[in-house]
Amino acid sequence: MDSALIPKGVKRCPLWQFALFIGAVGVVLAWGVYAMLLCWFKGLNQTNMNDYYGFALWIWADLAVIAIGGGAFFTGLCRYIFGKDELKSIINYAVLIGFICYSSALLILAIDIGQPLRGWFIFWHANVHSMLTEVAFCLTCYFGVLTIEYIPLLLENRQVDRVPFFHHLGHNMHEIMALFAATGAFLSFFHQGSLGGVAGVLFGRPFAFREGLYIWPWTFFLFTWSAAACGPCFTILVTKITEKATRKKLVKDNAIELLAKISGWMILTYSIAKTADTWYWATVTAPSKGLTWDFFYSNNPLYGKWILFTEIILCGFVPAFILVTKKGRKNVPALWIAVTLAVIGVSLNRWVMVLQVMAVPVMTFDYWAMYFPSWQEIATTILPVAYGVIMIAFSHRYLPVFPHEAELNPVEPLPSDEEQLAAAVEEMVDVEQELKPAEA
C-alpha cells in the first residue's frame, strides 16, 4: 500500500507487519507520554527526587544520550572535515541517531524543570557564569544544526524528491553540508564540555570538583573526549542492532571498521586521560579538602570501588584494546562486546558524575543518600527510547538512510518472470544513481 513511498531497489516488510511493530512500540511511547503529562500537570512530586537528590535519573539520561549521540558530530567531522569517504555509508544514520538523542535530551530537560513554562528564562535571564547556560545555548543551536543535517534526508523520500523545489533544495543543502558539520563539531565541543563542567565546577562537592584550565575544569575536556570516543560506538551498536532486526546488511564493513578504529584510539587516549584525572583527584584534590579517595567508595550499599574498575578498566581499556587491533575489529562478537562496553562505560561515567555526586555526604554529620526512581521517572526515561525506535523505523522504511543498502542487498526477482528481472536490473542502475545524493 505504501510502496510508492519506499526507496527504489530495497525491500521492506509488509505494511501490516510494520504497523504492528509501530503499534507495540507506540504503547510504550504512550505510557511515557502519560507519565510526562503527569509530571507537567502535577509537578515533580511525581518523582522520587528529593532535596538531597535534586539531580537524578533524568539528568543522567540527559547526559548519557548527549554523550552517546556524540557519534553524529564526530562522524560528521571525520567525514566532511577530515575527508574520510568510507564513512558516507554510515553518516546518514549517525545524523539520525544524533537527532534522536538530542531531541530526546531537550524533551527530558523540559520535563525535568520545576516550572516548564519558564524554560525560556535560561535564554532570557542568562547567567554567563553558569555552565548550564552554555549547555542550553549550544545544545539548542546544535539541535538546529542536526535538524538541518536531517532535512536533506527527508527530502530524499521518493515522493518528496519528485517536487523540483525540494529536489534542488536537498541537493544544495548537500553542497554546504561540510559547513554544518564544522559548526556542529564546534558547538558539540562546547556543549559536551560544558556538561562536564556542570559537575566539575561544583567546588562545594569534592567528589565532582576538578581543577582545570582557565575557567574550564578537566571534566570539560574529558566529557567532550569521551563523547567523541564512545558516541561512534553507539552509532555502530545501533547499526548492528538495526541490521539484526532487518536481517540485512546495511553498512559496508570498511565504514564500520574505520569508525571502530578511530573510536578505539579515542577511547584508549580517553581512558589514559581519565586515569590521570582520577589519580590527581585522588591524591591531590580530595586530600586538599580533608578527604581520602576511598571515602567516596565506602560505607554505602551501592557506590563501591567496583565502579572505578568497571568504568576505567572494563568499559575503558578493554574495548579500546579490542577496537585498536585489526583482529578485534574484524571479529564480529568482539566488536559487539567492545561497542557495548564503551556505551556502558560512558553512561556509567555520566551516572557517577550525577548520581554519586548527589549521594556523597559532604558535611561530616550528614549521611549517604540513596535513591530509586519512581515509575513516572522510569517511563519518561524509556519514552525517548520508544520515540527513537519509531523514528528509526519510519526513517529506515521511507528514507534512503543507508546509501549502500541496495548494493549490499540486491533484490532477487522471481526467475520465471524475465520481464521483472529486466525491470529489476534497470531499477538497480537507477538506484545506484538516485541514492547517491542521499549521503547527508
Next chain:
Amino acid sequence: MKKENKHSKFKKYGMVIDLDKCTGCGSCMVACMAENNVPFKQDESDKLLSITWLRLFRLTNDKPFPETDVCYLPRPCMHCEGHGGHSPCVSVCPSTATDYSKDTGIVSQIYTRCFGCRYCMASCPYKARYFNWWDPVWPDGMEKYLSPKVSPRMRGVVEKCSFCYHRYQQARDKAYMQGKPDIEESDYQTACAQACPSGAITFGDLNDAKHAVYQLKKDPHAFRLLERLGTNPKVYYVSSREWVRRAGDNYLKDEGRLKKAVH
C-alpha cells in the same frame, strides 16, 4: 595621621552561633517557618521532602556512655561569599535567579525567576536549598496568619533562608524615615536570633566593629562549616569542645590540630 576606619563601605551580614548554648529546642526553626511563610505538608515524616530553611542537626561524639556527648547544630543558609561573590549556588544558576549582594553579603533567591532546574541545590554542600515539590496548602484559616511581608512560593521553585531580608528592607525604610544614615544593629535581626531562648544565635554586620558578631567571630573557638571547600560562609559557630569543632570540616587522619577560622 589617618584614622583607621573600622567601618567597611559594604555590609556583610552574618551569624555567630554558640553551640555550647544551643539546647536543640527548635524555637529557631519554628520562628523561621512562621516568619517566612515556609510551607508544610500534613505528613512531614520524610525529612528529605521537608522545607526547613533553618535545620537543626544532632551531632554526637560517637563515644559510649558515660563519655557520650551531644551537640545541636542549627544550619541556616551560609550565605557563602566564595571568592568575590562567586558562591557555589550563585555562580551556577543559569537564569540569575539567585544573587550575591555585595552591599549586604546576602545571597538572595528570586522565586519568580527560578524555573526549577535545581542546579543550585546540587552545588550546595550544606544542603540549605529546598525545592517546592508541591504547591503550598495552608490549613483552613491559616492563610490569614501568613506574613504579608514575605511572598509564599509556588510549586517548582527553589527556596532557602534569606536572613529575613524583608526585615532588612523594613529597617532601611525606618532609618530613612528617621533620617538616620545607617540602620542600628537592633533594627535588623533575624527571626531565629530573636526566638532563641538561650541566646545562642547572634546576628549582625560582620564588618561593623559596633556589632556583637564582629567580636564573637574572633573567638579562638570559632569555626565555619566546610571552610576547606572555599565556600567562605558567613555563619560562624563557636564551641569549646574540640570534637564539635572538628566535626565542622573534613580532616585526614594524620592532620593535627585545627586551624583557626579565617576572618
